Amino acid sequence: MIETVRFDLVPDYKGMAWDLLLYVPTVAVLASLAAKFWYGDDQNLAYLLYFLTCFFFIVGFNRIFKTRLMLLPSAPVCLEVSGQSVGLMQRNGARLDLVKKLRYYSDFAGRSFGISGLNGAGKQLQFVFHKGQFATASQYNSAQQTLKRASSTN
Numbered sequence: 001m002i003e004t005v006r007f008d009l010v011p012d013y014k015g016m017a018w019d020l021l022l023y024v025p026t027v028a029v030l031a032s033l034a035a036k037f038w039y040g041d042d043q044n045l046a047y048l049l050y051f052l053t054c055f056f057f058i059v060g061f062n063r064i065f066k067t068r069l070m071l072l073p074s075a076p077v078c079l080e081v082s083g084q085s086v087g088l089m090q091r092n093g094a095r096l097d098l099v100k101k102l103r104y105y106s107d108f109a110g111r112s113f114g115i116s117g118l119n120g121a122g123k124q125l126q127f128v129f130h131k132g133q134f135a136t137a138s139q140y141n142s143a144q145q146t147l148k149r150a151s152s153t154n
Helices: 013-039 043-068 137-152
Strands: 005-008 076-082 085-090 095-098 100-106 112-118 124-130
Touching: 005 137, 013 043, 043 124, 076 124, 076 137, 085 137, 095 112, 100 137, 112 137
Parallel strands: none
Antiparallel strands: 005 076, 076 085, 085 095, 100 112, 112 124
């Protein structure tokens, strides 16, 4: 049985800067193209571009304020792995436990990983963690190894 391992998360300012460099120009270009087509002769394309603008704005906002800076109330600020369950402490003080169908997903670059699972009420939840959210690289690697073991025994 795996003993309880706790990982306190920190804001990822370096990752936030990269996300800002990605999402701000994308949203600005899509919005300006949508305005151009709206006042031009193709309103149908403008609707599509406005939709994409809103989509990228929402995705970028959530990624920056929830996963990178951990400012939203539902952002996880602490990760606890014990046995076959994973506990997440949220910024608003609520605790979530993933107890069934725990899955671990890593990316090919090794910069982030995701976990998903069912909580006690049977609701499917998923979370993404970035390398910059851990105080040290060894904590990040330890979290990955611990979660791999916990998800393989589930």
